[in-house]
Amino acid sequence: MSKLIIYFSRSGENYFSGEIKHAEKGNTEVIAEYIREFTGARMFKVEAKNEYPEDYAECGKIAKAEKESDARPELKEALRDISQYDEIFIGYPNWCGTLPMPMWTQLEQLDFTGKVVKPFVTHEGSGFGTSEDDLEKLCSGAVFKKGMAVLGKHIHDAKDFVKIWTEE
Ligand SMILES: Cc1cc2nc3c(=O)[nH]c(=O)nc-3n(C[C@H](O)[C@H](O)[C@H](O)COP(=O)(O)O)c2cc1C
DSSP states (O other), rough: OOOEEEEEOEEEEEEEEEEEEEEEEOHHHHHHHHHHHHHHHEEEEBBBBSOOOOSSSHHHHHHHHHHHHHHOOOOOEOOOOOOOOSEEEEEEOOOBBOOOOHHHHEEEEEEEETEEEEEEEESSTTTTTEEEEEEEEHHTOOOOOOOEEGGGGGGGOOOHHHHHHHHO
């Protein structure tokens, strides 16, 4: 079975248990790499053409405005065709209660009919928020499997948990 990971992740300042810290690699990317290790899936990173600021508060302002205006930020490069894949892991941080808007830009362009989708999210307490419902609309025709939510502070202890989830 051919597998793909479509994910968004931002390095830079983030909250970890109430404290702002700098991360060289985003939390979701850490989880995506575990999934690749266990499944051999190909990884595709969704990136907005205008990079989000390193500063947490500045990034928050932009993300909130994009969500409120239902924006579709332009991407550096879009994935066009997923026809060769059967199982697709879709990962992202919870941003303002749902997926970051660049994921909407990307997912709306793809045909998910008949694909198995396994969503995963990293977050600071809100879990998936509304994103699982939003994903069902964005990936219409897909067969959804149980999602996995990981708290940002737990990502480095989550490897066994991720392995079990990939095998479910
Ligand atoms: C713009 C922005 C908005 C966020 N909104 C939420 C939120 O609504 N709920 C939540 O639990 N965490 C929220 N977070 C925290 C992130 O979901 C969390 O730090 C995540 O692990 C970051 O993943 P990444 O490093 O892969 O980008 C937000 C973070 C940012 C930068």
